[in-house]
Amino acid sequence: MARKDLLDIASLHPEEIEFLLDQSKSFKKLFTHSVKRIPALEGKSVLMLFYEASTRTHSSFEVAAKRLSAEVTNFDVAHSSISKGESVRETIETLQAMRTDYIVVRHSHPGLPGMIARQTTASVINAGDGAHEHPTQALLDAFTIKEKFPDPRGKKVLIIGDILHSRVARSTSTLLQKLGIEVAYLGPGSLVPKYVPASIHRFTDYEAAMAWAPDVVYLLRVQMERQDVQFFPSLREYHRVYGITTARLAEISDLGLYIMHPGPVNRGVELCDAVMDYERSLITNQVENGISVRMAVLDWLKPGGEFPKQVSYVARQRADSTVLTP
Amino acid sequence: MLLLQNARIASENSPVLLESDVLIVEGKIQDIGSNLAIPEGGQVIDARGRVLMPGMFDAHVHFRAPGFENKETITTGSEAAINGGVTGVVMMPNTRPALDSATAVATVLDNARDRSRIPVYTSGCVTKNREGKELAEIEGMRELGVKMLTDDGDTTADPAVLLRAMQYATEFGMFFASHCEVPELAGPRAVNEGVMSYRLGIKGSPACAEEIIIDRDIRLAHAAGAHVHIQHVSSKLGMETIRWWKSRGDVKVTAEVTPHHLMFIDEHIGDYDTNYKMNPPLRTQADCDALLEGLIEGVFDIISTDHAPHTPFEKAQDFITAPNGITGLDTALVSLYHHFVEPGKFGWDVLVKRYSAEPRRLMGLPAASIEVGQPANCVLFDTEAETTFTRDFMKSKSQNTPFIDQTLKGRVDLVILGTEVLLERE
Numbered sequence: 001m002a003r004k005d006l007l008d009i010a011s012l013h014p015e016e017i018e019f020l021l022d023q024s025k026s027f028k029k030l031f032t033h034s035v036k037r038i039p040a041l042e043g044k045s046v047l048m049l050f051y052e053a054s055t056r057t058h059s060s061f062e063v064a065a066k067r068l069s070a071e072v073t074n075f076d077v078a079h080s081s082i083s084k085g086e087s088v089r090e091t092i093e094t095l096q097a098m099r100t101d102y103i104v105v106r107h108s109h110p111g112l113p114g115m116i117a118r119q120t121t122a123s124v125i126n127a128g129d130g131a132h133e134h135p136t137q138a139l140l141d142a143f144t145i146k147e148k149f150p151d152p153r154g155k156k157v158l159i160i161g162d163i164l165h166s167r168v169a170r171s172t173s174t175l176l177q178k179l180g181i182e183v184a185y186l187g188p189g190s191l192v193p194k195y196v197p198a199s200i201h202r203f204t205d206y207e208a209a210m211a212w213a214p215d216v217v218y219l220l221r222v223q224m225e226r227q228d229v230q231f232f233p234s235l236r237e238y239h240r241v242y243g244i245t246t247a248r249l250a251e252i253s254d255l256g257l258y259i260m261h262p263g264p265v266n267r268g269v270e271l272c273d274a275v276m277d278y279e280r281s282l283i284t285n286q287v288e289n290g291i292s293v294r295m296a297v298l299d300w301l302k303p304g305g306e307f308p309k310q311v312s313y314v315a316r317q318r319a320d321s322t323v324l325t326p
Numbered sequence: 327m328l329l330l331q332n333a334r335i336a337s338e339n340s341p342v343l344l345e346s347d348v349l350i351v352e353g354k355i356q357d358i359g360s361n362l363a364i365p366e367g368g369q370v371i372d373a374r375g376r377v378l379m380p381g382m383f384d385a386h387v388h389f390r391a392p393g394f395e396n397k398e399t400i401t402t403g404s405e406a407a408i409n410g411g412v413t414g415v416v417m418m419p420n421t422r423p424a425l426d427s428a429t430a431v432a433t434v435l436d437n438a439r440d441r442s443r444i445p446v447y448t449s450g451c452v453t454k455n456r457e458g459k460e461l462a463e464i465e466g467m468r469e470l471g472v473k474m475l476t477d478d479g480d481t482t483a484d485p486a487v488l489l490r491a492m493q494y495a496t497e498f499g500m501f502f503a504s505h506c507e508v509p510e511l512a513g514p515r516a517v518n519e520g521v522m523s524y525r526l527g528i529k530g531s532p533a534c535a536e537e538i539i540i541d542r543d544i545r546l547a548h549a550a551g552a553h554v555h556i557q558h559v560s561s562k563l564g565m566e567t568i569r570w571w572k573s574r575g576d577v578k579v580t581a582e583v584t585p586h587h588l589m590f591i592d593e594h595i596g597d598y599d600t601n602y603k604m605n606p607p608l609r610t611q612a613d614c615d616a617l618l619e620g621l622i623e624g625v626f627d628i629i630s631t632d633h634a635p636h637t638p639f640e641k642a643q644d645f646i647t648a649p650n651g652i653t654g655l656d657t658a659l660v661s662l663y664h665h666f667v668e669p670g671k672f673g674w675d676v677l678v679k680r681y682s683a684e685p686r687r688l689m690g691l692p693a694a695s696i697e698v699g700q701p702a703n704c705v706l707f708d709t710e711a712e713t714t715f716t717r718d719f720m721k722s723k724s725q726n727t728p729f730i731d732q733t734l735k736g737r738v739d740l741v742i743l744g745t746e747v748l749l750e751r752e
Contacts, residue, residue, distance in 0.1 A: 010525075088644065088647070109644045109645070109647065110528050110645065111526065111597070111598030111644055111645045112646070114598060115642075115643070115644040130527050131528070131529075133527070164529070167527060170524075170525075193524060195519075195520045195521050196524060197521070
């Protein structure tokens with residue numbers, strides 16, 4: 001059942017998801033011990049290849065790898081030959097020659113981790129590729145929700161914000177749906193495209209979305225850095241129309257809803273300050289669970305073997321795949 | 327002297343194949359009829375069951391020379407054409423340097439004379455270095471035989487520049503070929519905006535980015551009294567826009583469709599397969615169906631491949647980094663037969679008319695045909711055999727095609743041009 005790479009949620013089978021979430025639970029128990037390190041990846045090397053800035057995902061992977069006793073190397077993109085115009089493919093050939101066991105990669109280009117995975121024997125973990133996928137974020141989100149709802153089937157999660165540019169929205173919604181959770185999107189019409197999958201409810205009006213009666217409100221970071229053109233008039237207007245304002249927080253509190261956010265937050269944009277102290281905010285739980293989930297993923301993947309081939313559309317059709325797509 | 331016995335002759339005028347012997351003497355078709363006498367000392371080919379058609383003509387190819395000889399050269403490009411039953415091509419001018427002057431065009435045509443076994447024509451740029459600003463000098467290019475002006479690869483962004491170019495160059499008997507996209511809408515990434523762009527996490531290029539310029543450029547041609555040729559149309563509304571303008575009858579507009587836009591849709595990109603990355607992008611099944619309808623109806627005058635070679639390294643990069651475009655010359659004729667003629671979606675007449683006769687007429691050349699007195703320019707095609715598009719089979723320097731390693735019905739067995747047998751496959 002082990003895989004070489006974790007590139008997306010779309011191709012994960014239900015039993016794999018169940019296994020990973022169970023394993024995460026076991027690893028989380030370790031956190032209460034005085035010695036938090038286990039020798040699962042003793043002698044293995046993990047390379048962190050982050051082409052995009054990251055604080056929490058990067059440190060979370062690093063902590064997870066170290067708790068499994070792996071040796072962690074940070075590939076310094078800013079001071080590497082990449083700044084001299086070296087292509088990613090040449091970098092990969094270099095890394096393959098170094099025989100690293102795991103490569104954790106983040107890049108702004110969707111599909112790039114898959115390209116790397118096909119050219120190396122190392123296990124490749126997608127730590128975010130453009131607006132495509134961020135599978136470990138989805139796993140930690142699902143884990144966090146399952147801690148509150150052990151049987152999450154039929155629960156409802158409302159994801160608010162910039163769906164168009166969000167890999168978190170794609171990965172998390174796909175995973176939640178595989179767990180039987182209903183998902184809705186809410187956001188400006190310019191950021192919640194009409195062609196999102198039909199299985200996801202689409203709202204552009206806050207009141208209408210709340211009338212859908214969600215159990216969890218999941219806020220996305222408004223990613224100003226990904227917006228090459230303007231998608232809404234101002235942050236102030238965004239906060240008023242789609243943000244969790246103080247008044248809306250009071251209503252959410254009355255209804256007893258949970259709030260989640262993948263971080264980092266923009267205070268005063270997608271949420272008001274008070275959300276950070278809200279008793280049903282799961283934001284710090286998400287960070288904590290990120291470590292155990294990533295330990296489970298690193299422990300699960302098996303480096304080595306043949307380079308996987310690109311699955312052509314034709315081959316994929318023939319394979320009669322049961323893989324769900326977002 | 328060459329006698330082809332019992333060939334089935336295809337023409338643009340009828341879907342019915344005419345079984346007959348064809349005698350070629352000194353590069354000309356001397357006789358057509360049944361039971362022609364075997365000429366003394368001549369070669370005899372038993373063509374029973376096989377289809378004899380005029381050589382194809384591709385009015386949109388990128389031969390990359392000068393400047394990008396790592397992708398393609400005039401030699402490898404023209405050999406790919408012959409391999410696919412194509413006996414004449416029109417190069418696009420987005421080389422380096424761009425073909426925006428008589429000097430640049432003369433160099434390419436000189437090279438082509440020495441290095442190609444088929445006629446190679448070239449288009450010229452509308453603007454200097456395809457920058458969309460200053461008009462290219464066209465008089466010298468016209469003297470060298472350039473008829474088509476295009477900044478292909480990009481739209482001439484400023485409509486005022488294109489309008490002036492049309493007003494000016496039309497008086498020289500030249501016409502314009504338009505690559506249609508609003509860059510601000512299309513963005514750099516070649517995926518149709520919709521379900522697939524969402525799934526891939528790539529900001530999509532909406533069909534309206536193309537349709538706006540299709541309409542704009544026909545309007546400009548209407549205003550200038552120019553002839554505009556719309557390149558590689560990919561969307562339903564784009565086709566319908568051209569259909570509407572043609573129905574008015576007050577502007578000279580022609581249009582082309584590529585084999586890949588007729589055969590593939592955005593879903594084929596699958597797991598970021600760069601062999602399905604091109605511009606304009608593959609769109610939806612509804613678009614694909616509409617393009618076929620437009621071809622059969624005659625909205626599209628010609629089929630062109632937009633043969634766009636890129637090196638294996640370039641195409642093996644990630645989807646965003648890999649360049650746009652796929653090759654087409656080695657595969658076009660067989661794939662059109664396999665996907666359309668063999669299953670009965672359109673007849674041989676459509677194939678011959680749209681990929682042989684009309685492209686030549688567009689370029690002001692006489693159409694090739696299998697008739698007595700015509701120069702020999704023909705392809706013998708085996709409908710029972712198959713072709714496997716291995717890397718070795720392909721003659722193009724690059725093999726960035728979705729057909730790589732696929733086996734399709736049909737095979738080009740023989741290509742004859744004038745007194746020369748350009749290809750004879752056993």
